[in-house]
Amino acid sequence: MDDADSILQQLQQQLGVGSLYQQQTVDDILTLWVSKEKIIPAIQFLKTAAAGPFKMLYDLFGIDERNRNRYNGLPMADFTVVYVLFSFEQNCFIKLKVALRGEYPSIASICSIFKNANWYEREVYDMFGIRFDGHPHLTRILMPLTWEGHPLRKEHPARATEMGPFQLRDEYQDRQQEALRFKPEDWGLLEHGDDADFMFLNIGPQHPGTHGVLRIILQLNGEDIVDAVPEIGFHHRGAEKMAERQSWHTYIPYTDRVDYLGGVMNNLAYLQSVEKLAGIELPDRALVIRVMLCELFRIASHLVWFGTFAQDLGQLSPVFYMFTDREKIFDIVEAICGGRMHPNWFRIGGVAQDLPNGWQQLVQHFVDYFPPKIREYEKMVIRNSLFKARTKGIGIYTLEEAIEWGVTGPGLRACGLEWDWRKKRPYSGYDMFEFDIPVAQHGDCFDRALVRVEEMRQSLRIVKQCLENMPAGDYKSSHPLTTPPLKKFTMQDIETLITHFLNVSWGPVIPAGEAMSCIEATKGANSYYCISDGSTAAYRVRIRTPSFPHMQMVPYISKGYTVGDLLSILGSIDFVLADIDR
Amino acid sequence: MSATEHILIVVGVLFVLLNIAAGLIWVERRLLALWQDRLGPNRAGPLGVLIVLADTLKLFFKEDWIPPFADKWVFILAPAIVVGSVLLSFVVIPFAPGIVVADLNIGILFFLAMSSLGVYSIVLGGWASNNKYALLGALRGASQMIAYEVFMGLSLMGVVMLSGSFNLGDIVAAQQNLWFVVTQPVGFVIFFIAGIAETHRLPFDIPEAESELIAGYHAEYSGMKFGMFFIGEYLGITLISAMIVTLFFGGWLGPAFLPPLAWFVIKLFFFIGLFILLRASLPRPRYDQLISYGWKIILAIVLANLLITGAIALWLRG
Numbered sequence: 001m002d003d004a005d006s007i008l009q010q011l012q013q014q015l016g017v018g019s020l021y022q023q024q025t026v027d028d029i030l031t032l033w034v035s036k037e038k039i040i041p042a043i044q045f046l047k048t049a050a051a052g053p054f055k056m057l058y059d060l061f062g063i064d065e066r067n068r069n070r071y072n073g074l075p076m077a078d079f080t081v082v083y084v085l086f087s088f089e090q091n092c093f094i095k096l097k098v099a100l101r102g103e104y105p106s107i108a109s110i111c112s113i114f115k116n117a118n119w120y121e122r123e124v125y126d127m128f129g130i131r132f133d134g135h136p137h138l139t140r141i142l143m144p145l146t147w148e149g150h151p152l153r154k155e156h157p158a159r160a161t162e163m164g165p166f167q168l169r170d171e172y173q174d175r176q177q178e179a180l181r182f183k184p185e186d187w188g189l190l191e192h193g194d195d196a197d198f199m200f201l202n203i204g205p206q207h208p209g210t211h212g213v214l215r216i217i218l219q220l221n222g223e224d225i226v227d228a229v230p231e232i233g234f235h236h237r238g239a240e241k242m243a244e245r246q247s248w249h250t251y252i253p254y255t256d257r258v259d260y261l262g263g264v265m266n267n268l269a270y271l272q273s274v275e276k277l278a279g280i281e282l283p284d285r286a287l288v289i290r291v292m293l294c295e296l297f298r299i300a301s302h303l304v305w306f307g308t309f310a311q312d313l314g315q316l317s318p319v320f321y322m323f324t325d326r327e328k329i330f331d332i333v334e335a336i337c338g339g340r341m342h343p344n345w346f347r348i349g350g351v352a353q354d355l356p357n358g359w360q361q362l363v364q365h366f367v368d369y370f371p372p373k374i375r376e377y378e379k380m381v382i383r384n385s386l387f388k389a390r391t392k393g394i395g396i397y398t399l400e401e402a403i404e405w406g407v408t409g410p411g412l413r414a415c416g417l418e419w420d421w422r423k424k425r426p427y428s429g430y431d432m433f434e435f436d437i438p439v440a441q442h443g444d445c446f447d448r449a450l451v452r453v454e455e456m457r458q459s460l461r462i463v464k465q466c467l468e469n470m471p472a473g474d475y476k477s478s479h480p481l482t483t484p485p486l487k488k489f490t491m492q493d494i495e496t497l498i499t500h501f502l503n504v505s506w507g508p509v510i511p512a513g514e515a516m517s518c519i520e521a522t523k524g525a526n527s528y529y530c531i532s533d534g535s536t537a538a539y540r541v542r543i544r545t546p547s548f549p550h551m552q553m554v555p556y557i558s559k560g561y562t563v564g565d566l567l568s569i570l571g572s573i574d575f576v577l578a579d580i581d582r
Numbered sequence: 583m584s585a586t587e588h589i590l591i592v593v594g595v596l597f598v599l600l601n602i603a604a605g606l607i608w609v610e611r612r613l614l615a616l617w618q619d620r621l622g623p624n625r626a627g628p629l630g631v632l633i634v635l636a637d638t639l640k641l642f643f644k645e646d647w648i649p650p651f652a653d654k655w656v657f658i659l660a661p662a663i664v665v666g667s668v669l670l671s672f673v674v675i676p677f678a679p680g681i682v683v684a685d686l687n688i689g690i691l692f693f694l695a696m697s698s699l700g701v702y703s704i705v706l707g708g709w710a711s712n713n714k715y716a717l718l719g720a721l722r723g724a725s726q727m728i729a730y731e732v733f734m735g736l737s738l739m740g741v742v743m744l745s746g747s748f749n750l751g752d753i754v755a756a757q758q759n760l761w762f763v764v765t766q767p768v769g770f771v772i773f774f775i776a777g778i779a780e781t782h783r784l785p786f787d788i789p790e791a792e793s794e795l796i797a798g799y800h801a802e803y804s805g806m807k808f809g810m811f812f813i814g815e816y817l818g819i820t821l822i823s824a825m826i827v828t829l830f831f832g833g834w835l836g837p838a839f840l841p842p843l844a845w846f847v848i849k850l851f852f853f854i855g856l857f858i859l860l861r862a863s864l865p866r867p868r869y870d871q872l873i874s875y876g877w878k879i880i881l882a883i884v885l886a887n888l889l890i891t892g893a894i895a896l897w898l899r900g
Contacts, residue, residue: 209793314784315866320620390868566794
């Protein structure tokens, strides 16, 4: 880890000796504790001055440390704020942690350094009650404005049964209704401009163009967008909170539903970090099965995007063709997993079952069937001149802007950066496969579409390689912490029986520590940051989803366009509401 | 023509038209389904034909709701205008020799005037709804329809020059040897495009633009008032198709083994099918793109067409 050492030295020089504390983590990512006062200079330095600067704020989240059992010599903290930065030059993550003391602590905001820190800091405030000094608009983001308490604090109840019966009294209802009233000044919007009165148009939460419960408030001058304010949180289900009371194993189905078009891809992101924590190595067959399923889901997800994008632009038919093809993928998924959209099929240490007899024919059939279909759809949608007129030159952002706002996935590749986590930081055996990274140059809606279409071809290539080279062997690791535990180790003596019983009933105890994964999900980089306190459940799981920063960018890239263009922009981003709100 | 005959024609035309418009609900949904790899409505009655009845009954029994914030009388008036103006346009269409409600010698002008009135339903409907989406839809609709009316009128002038008459019956008769689509191909294409814009059907359904404006100018309408807009749209398609047939495809003319009316209906349904196919295949341009396309490109073409047609007509007579 020469890179990490050199960064550490540079930082130490900058901040003074003794201001940093390095934490060892199993994910091989440099993890440094920084004092509260030094965080601004540290981040400033890493972003601008370090050799191979960390230009992207990849994630920012909080941890409630007050219930910890094992500190393992880490700094004492009531709350921790974690900053995850990424450097494209060095292909390197860095985690900065700040220990905070007190019931409702505060820390300096880094909004002035990273634009996309805005929503992340609001989320930390919403979830933990940690205040960020100097934040331009520190309000709740996921929870309703009238919510009492901060959900991810350990004292906040996780179940409805802990909260007493719900009653909708009149005054309560009036208060809730009043909180929903739209007041432009709360959002920093002016009602009058220099020579015009603005109209405020409420797009959503129920609107056919938003693909889910998303609300965007538009400030319009005629049909031109002066400003836009997305309001999110309608789809918030507390996925991170649930992780704290589910066992490591029983949390897997919840991950399926985060990016609900990505299916098992979410399992993979979560299990990558759990398996790192547990130190489980997977047999080749398990890896390749996982890759095959993930790529099938990538195609399925892109098909949904493709169809609905065309429909947003008024083309009614493609969505039907593409959903029909998606059904063909689901037929394969169903034959293999039993489920369709949320198969919940990956397990700690492998997959739930071996591939069924005859899976080759199913996959082979699809591999033969699909390429002409992509060509047809490309002709139907991408090469349609009306489609081009609606998407070319709309919603442009440059590579610098993309990195500044935390854009990953096809949106980043459409700006000309050949960056795919599967290639650059291979996981789950992706280094064994041959595929290209499609890129485009202009960063507009059309290019984002182009990249995704080409990605479907590349995914199909990977599926084909899985089909042709499926290794023999186990579909699950024989590690004792895999779930469900293997039966063959059971019937030896009372110890093995008890271990098996506990691992089945309570679930495995994952060793204390923390690990972060990063996978190329259907929409961009998806990460699960798992912290284990040596228990049967996670102490904290942080889900970094790609759609969250993408949605944050919408106002920035839609200013000056018209209402019709907004739909092109939203469609080209390819977000999923559950992926934003978790 | 005796008075009874005349009344018979009026009632007959009205009856057939309203039934065609209602029947198009089924035709459109089945055709769209066919082109989109689905089945479409196939439960009610043979091949699902009775979906028309089911839809109509549903619309009749829905709550006839007028939003409290709407301008009540204008809100009620708007859907009536759309059906009224389109039905009035049909007055001048010669379906077959002798089957025409009013053989006006200013037929084309009457048609243009009536179709211009249709814009009032959109503007008034959108305005009276007192809803921002409806308002945006109405604004879009007004500018789109006014723009495309200009080209619609101009595109027909070539036909008028060649036939020397505004009377639709005379225009059909003038196509005895050669359909005007051959001599006026540009006029036909532009009339067709303008016709789509006039009926605000996909790809030019910009005043409604489901994915942008939800339902645009009729977002607040429900029950039979919405049904009026619905029927008005199908009547509009029928009207534009009938005009295309009359002006460019020889109206009722055709080989003698079928009666003239049959030829008219066959041609009519061909163009109705084309409207539906367009809806199934094309995306929607942006509002400002459509308008600037109209003023910058179509206007130039249509004027050039007029000039050349005029020159040739003069030379031929010369």
